[in-house]
Amino acid sequence: MPVPEEPSNPLPRPPALPAGAPAGPGRVGVLALQGAFREHRLAFERLGAEVREVRKPGQLDGLDGVVIPGGESTTMAKLMAAYGFDRALPAFHAAGGGVWGTCAGAIAVATEIDGYPDQPRLALLDLAVARNAYGRQVASFEADLDVRGIAGPFRGVFIRAPRILRVGDGLETLSVYDGDPVAVAAGRTVASVFHPELSGDDRFHALVLARWIGTPQNGVDS
Amino acid sequence: MSDTNPEPQGKLIGSTKVKTGFAEMFKGGVIMDVVDREQARIAEDAGATAVMALERVPADIRAQGGVARMSDPDVIQQILDEVSIPVMAKARIGHFVEAQILQSLGVDFVDESEVLTPADEAFHIDKQQFTVPFVCGATNIGEALRRIGEGAAMIRTKGEAGTGDVVEAVRHARSVLGSIRWIQAMPREELMTYAKDIGAPYDLVVYVHENGKLPVVNFAAGGVATPADAAMMMQLGLDGVFVGSGIFKSAATETGKERAQAWFRRAQAIVRAVTHFQDADVLAEVSRGLGEAMVGINVSALSEEELLATRGW
Numbered sequence: 001m002p003v004p005e006e007p008s009n010p011l012p013r014p015p016a017l018p019a020g021a022p023a024g025p026g027r028v029g030v031l032a033l034q035g036a037f038r039e040h041r042l043a044f045e046r047l048g049a050e051v052r053e054v055r056k057p058g059q060l061d062g063l064d065g066v067v068i069p070g071g072e073s074t075t076m077a078k079l080m081a082a083y084g085f086d087r088a089l090p091a092f093h094a095a096g097g098g099v100w101g102t103c104a105g106a107i108a109v110a111t112e113i114d115g116y117p118d119q120p121r122l123a124l125l126d127l128a129v130a131r132n133a134y135g136r137q138v139a140s141f142e143a144d145l146d147v148r149g150i151a152g153p154f155r156g157v158f159i160r161a162p163r164i165l166r167v168g169d170g171l172e173t174l175s176v177y178d179g180d181p182v183a184v185a186a187g188r189t190v191a192s193v194f195h196p197e198l199s200g201d202d203r204f205h206a207l208v209l210a211r212w213i214g215t216p217q218n219g220v221d222s
Numbered sequence: 223m224s225d226t227n228p229e230p231q232g233k234l235i236g237s238t239k240v241k242t243g244f245a246e247m248f249k250g251g252v253i254m255d256v257v258d259r260e261q262a263r264i265a266e267d268a269g270a271t272a273v274m275a276l277e278r279v280p281a282d283i284r285a286q287g288g289v290a291r292m293s294d295p296d297v298i299q300q301i302l303d304e305v306s307i308p309v310m311a312k313a314r315i316g317h318f319v320e321a322q323i324l325q326s327l328g329v330d331f332v333d334e335s336e337v338l339t340p341a342d343e344a345f346h347i348d349k350q351q352f353t354v355p356f357v358c359g360a361t362n363i364g365e366a367l368r369r370i371g372e373g374a375a376m377i378r379t380k381g382e383a384g385t386g387d388v389v390e391a392v393r394h395a396r397s398v399l400g401s402i403r404w405i406q407a408m409p410r411e412e413l414m415t416y417a418k419d420i421g422a423p424y425d426l427v428v429y430v431h432e433n434g435k436l437p438v439v440n441f442a443a444g445g446v447a448t449p450a451d452a453a454m455m456m457q458l459g460l461d462g463v464f465v466g467s468g469i470f471k472s473a474a475t476e477t478g479k480e481r482a483q484a485w486f487r488r489a490q491a492i493v494r495a496v497t498h499f500q501d502a503d504v505l506a507e508v509s510r511g512l513g514e515a516m517v518g519i520n521v522s523a524l525s526e527e528e529l530l531a532t533r534g535w
Contacts, residue, residue, distance in 0.1 A: 033497050034250040034271060036243075055498065071247050072271040072307050079269060079497055104247070116306075131306060137330035138353045140240045143233040159244045160308065160330070198243040 026213040029054040029063040033079040035071020035104060039197035043205040057088035065098025065188060065212035068105030070159065070195050073131060076104055077120040086120060093124050098188035098212035106191040107131060107162050114165060125189050126168025133163035145194070147175045147183060150203045156182065156194035164193060174207075188212055236353030241375035244308075244330070244355055245439045248272060248376075248462050252452065252493050253441070255279050255466040257297070259304045264482060265469075268489035272308040272331070274464070275301040280337045280384030281467035281516065284528075290338040292320040298327055310357070315534060316342025318351075325354040331376070333357045334369075336533035337383045337466075344535060349373030359443065361394045361531055363401035364420030367430070370438055371423040377436060379460070380531040381444015384467050386518030388445045388454070390531055395442060395458045406434045444531065447472070447516050449495030449509050456499035463496055465489075471516040484513045 025048040030037045032053035044051045044067075054060060066089070068076070080086050093099050099122075101109040112128035113119050134140070137160055144153035156177065164181045167173060174183040175192075183192040183204075188211050196204035234240070251271030256262040257279060265273045277293040278286065292313050302309050308330035313320035315334055320341075324332050334347050336359050346369065349356040355375035360366035366377045379398070381391030401420075405427060408416065417427040429437050442455030443464035452463045469492070473484035491508040498504035526532070 032250065036246040036249060038249065039246060055501075071249075072251065074266060074307060075251060075269045075271050075493070079493070082494065136328045137244055137308060137355065138325060138328060139235065140244060141233050141235045142237055142240055157239055157243050159240060159247060195243060198239060198246065 025049050026064045026209050027062060028209070029060060029066035031066055031068050034075050035069040036195065036197055037069045040067045040069050043197050043202045044209065046202055047206055047209055049209060057084045060088060060092045060097065063097060065100065066092065068099065068101040068108050069197070070103035070105060073104035073107040074119065076108060081120050086122065089122050090124065093189065099124055100190040100208050102192050102195055102197065103159065103161060106193050109189065109191050125184065125186060125191050126171060127164055127184065127191060128166035129162040130165055131162050132160050134158060134161050136160065143177060145175045145177055145182065147204065149174065149207050154203060155199045155201060157198040158194045161193045185211065241355035242438050245376035249439055250497060251462045252496050253310065253464045254469055254489060256301060256470065259300050260482070261470050262301045262304045264486050265489055266305045266307050268486050269493035270307060270489065272310055273301060273305060274310045274312065274333060276312065279467040279470060281471045283337060284384040292324065295323065295327055298329060302328060312338055314338040315340040316345050316347060318347045321347050321352060325352055329354065331355050331357055335359065336380055336530045340533050346372050346535065359534060360398060362397045364422045365534060366398055366436060367422035367426040370426055370436065374438065376439050376441065378441040378443040378464055382521045383444045383530055385445050385521055386447040386468060386516040387521045388447070388451045390521050391442050391444045391446060391455060392458070395455060395460055398440065399459045402430055402435060405430045447518065449491045449505060452492045453495045453499040453505050456496055465492055467516055473513050474517065475514065488512050
């Protein structure tokens with residue numbers, strides 16, 4: 001999918017935090033076109049964030065970051081294109097907004113989808129992913145993960161998960177399972193192929209929230 | 223990090239979390255009945271979150287009568303090969319061997335369905351024994367919680383499949399959702415007697431009391447034929463929609479390419495209606511120009527023995 005280099009209609013940059021200000025609870029959007037958006041909303045609410053379900057691009061205004069949840073990646077890609085998110089999300093990202101894709105959302109933010117070169121994507125993180133690469137649902141699993149920034153094991157729930165085949169230069173790998181990267185990040189942009197919203201443990205959400213409200217913006221001029 | 227560890231830590235397949243979590247991914251989505259590759263392709267292209275692979279849609283099962291069984295594995299395999307979205311398939315109520323076969327074929331979800339002829343008049347499948355997750359129909363809260371107690375990872379209303387008449391799905395949705403609100407409002411000491419009265423496991427009644435929802439996702443099914451039907455079920459409070467005969471029994475007087483286009487438009491319209499179920503402007507837009515809906519049967523015109531929703535114990 002072509003990513004507009006100069007968004008024709010850039011969304012306003014989220015207000016920058018004043019230097020030295022304590023990190024506030026944050027304003028978080030959850031893309032609610034389809035999939036496990038309720039669990040993400042609940043997790044961020046438990047962390048004290050103000051959470052908005054996003055169904056139309058205008059609802060991205062003023063958010064610190066937005067989650068693209070798990071669901072069916074082809075369904076979500078079609079709905080994103082139908083309602084203009086294929087332009088609005090890259091513009092939001094280019095303006096400094098945080099984006100976190102889980103599972104199907106990780107496919108949406110990748111630059112390359114193995115075997116599906118025509119599937120629309122947002123290309124926000126330099127990743128190559130393979131859809132359903134761990135197998136069909138009967139092969140879905142949960143397992144303990146080490147995650148950089150989280151003390152002790154974090155239970156990862158992998159559901160028809162994509163596999164990360166290649167991680168671009170300069171990206172940070174946050175977790176590896178059985179030899180494959182399963183969570184990666186660059187600044188305020190995060191991708192995880194497992195489902196932290198299903199683990200009943202909000203520490204990964206806290207990690208992402210800290211990136212969105214406590215770390216410098218992507219360093220992208222907009 | 224675990225890449226230095228040859229043994230993956232505590233790997234677990236087929237857990238409750240993996241099954242119910244998978245069902246969560248369907249939320250806000252539409253699952254469509256399909257009988258061949260062409261329909262499966264249309265469903266995926268229109269944005270279905272999954273397809274239900276069948277030999278005959280419920281309207282035809284109803285019309286043709288006879289014993290309705292699990293589909294031929296070849297039919298299911300063709301559909302598994304055609305689409306990248308999850309594929310579900312139906313087993314008869316209580317027919318655990320059909321379910322074993324479906325799991326072996328690699329289907330992603332088994333629907334233990336009243337649309338097929340029940341194989342057991344007293345017992346449902348012990349769904350805990352399977353790696354594959356199950357969805358089951360329910361007409362009321364007791365039935366929903368019994369199925370969850372047996373291991374169902376997803377519940378749907380039964381409605382009255384193959385009629386194109388949404389009235390029974392509405393009745394079942396109002397019954398289940400109304401009972402959830404009732405249980406939530408009850409004082410705790412009334413829960414055990416209520417559990418006894420509705421024939422439901424006590425711990426699940428307590429879960430509903432504490433959480434105000436079922437422990438699994440809850441979809442609409444049985445008679446949904448239009449975008450407005452689908453959005454109504456969502457506004458009533460369900461998590462998503464199954465469409466059985468409503469798409470591929472529409473446009474019955476068209477043929478060839480025109481019919482395929484009409485199917486695609488209706489399928490896409492229902493998908494959009496489920497995403498934007500609270501936005502009447504979107505609903506008005508997607509409801510235009512869809513051509514003829516499936517003809518339909520008034521449920522009130524069916525005799526007692528023609529009803530499918532009464533199957534299940």
